[in-house]
Amino acid sequence: MKKPMRMKCCRRKYNSSGFTLIEVIVVMIVVGILATIAIPSYIALNRSSRVTSAVNELVSTCNYARSEAVTRSEPVTICKSNALNTACVTNGTGWQQGWIVFVDLNADGAITAGNDTILRVQAAIGGVTMDGGGTVDDFLTYARTGFLDLNDDDVADRTIEVTSDSNQMDIVFAKTGRVRTERN
Template identity: 30%
Template sequence: MSASRTIRGFTLVELMITIAVMAIGLALAYPSFSSVFRSNRVATRTNTLIASLNLARTEAIRSNRGAGVCSSADGSSCNGANWDAGWLVFTDMDADGQMDADADTVVRYVEADANLSLASVEDVIVFDNRGRLDAEVTLTLESTDCPVNSELVRNLTLGRTGQIRMEKAPCTE
């Protein structure tokens, strides 16, 4: 009794054609995925910034002294208006409106993202013990790779009551 077996599989030519078709499909899909990645990066960073601002406001009310958010490159001190370097949330224990390493407590530090730019006129955003600001503050977050007319700019406006309003805007350059 002889049993004949047939061996089934792919030939090398079939495998190479399949790989070539997949490579062409990926090459066509990549540009649309890169815009999705940019959009998700902006959305994630915006949510992180909003969470940091809300945390500072909550800490200000909870501690009954005040709290703030400032730009920081090292996570232990403020460094002026360079918001691209990252930022930190601090509890203002001495209620002077500034981050003092020996007197105040760092609550959270968020590192920089080289793909995003964050700007504000204010060096420090300070909430009083009631969670309020002295004046309205605007922060602008945008992708560093921002194609014209893509809505990858986020303008965050903090009202004097501490409430945050976010608006999308198109890229200009």
């Protein structure tokens, strides 16, 4: 008796690969839940980081200006700059517009052409508001001793508030020239 002949050429073995629809839906749900939890935290972290970065920029600039005032034995001023970073401004714009550090020989808080030397320029800082709140409106001048020249006998500290939505840090300037930060 003859065995029936099987056709091996036509028989195919199918191997399935990939994910089932249920597996894909479960993964999408898990990713959605994680994104819902993580995105608000990331946004808050980003805002806090912007505030910290702006504070660090101004604090390092103040330390530099104080060091230069002592080294040069001349007054050094930090003033709010205009949009082009070419001159000091005295209007209502905040410190986030940028600032200029310069040797201020006549200690008037303004750049005098041919007389004062510009040492450093900081461009605008986005995403934050930096307000002197009436205590540090337009400029800070470090005397040749490293102390702040506040042009009055008041010994109260001066403060610049740096905010981004609900995140706030204060930069506090003592008359001695020391700068510290406080988180609110």
